[in-house]
Amino acid sequence: MAKLKRKKFKRTSGIKNDIILNVGSFEVYFENIYSIYSLINDLLIGLLFIVGSISNLLNGPPILGQILFLIGSVALILRPLIKIIQNTHVYQEKNEDKKSELEDEISQKTKDDI
Known part of the structure; x- marks a missing residue:
């Protein structure tokens, strides 16, 4: 009888869009949940x-x-729609100047209140 070779699956550290489901002694790893939604x-x-x-x-x-x-x-x-959601990423641009201005403004207001 022919023997089948199995390739070992090496799971990388879980990405935010991945789901790991523990079922008894098995671990089911869904890579990219949006692909699973699309298939379902x-x-x-x-x-x-x-x-x-x-x-x-x-x-x-x-x-x-x-x-x-x-x-x-x-x-x-x-x-x-699932594909659009999957491929849409929202990032907040970090603007250190605005952050420091706000911190200065807040500290000034607290000094004035004291």
């Missing part, structure tokens, strides 16, 4: 469209199929 969204879309199609094929209530198709269509919009 894709699975949900597929499921909604399959159930909606089956409902229409088997002469189920037409409103059920229409609702499932509508929800699936809305979920299609979520994929690009």
Whole structure:
């Protein structure tokens, strides 16, 4: 019988967007949670469209199929939104001059109050 070689997974230190889930003696490591959200969204879309199609094929209530198709269509919009959120980073520019001015202003006000 053929032997399969397994590549050892070396997890780097957890990044902010990574999730580590401890299940018993196993550790499940999700790299980049936004990718996981996107994949779950894709699975949900597929499921909604399959159930909606089956409902229409088997002469189920037409409103059920229409609702499932509508929800699936809305979920299609979520994929690009997840990607936008994943690739958007907000940084605060550190301006030491403003910080020192504010500190001076605060210390001056406290001196005046005393």
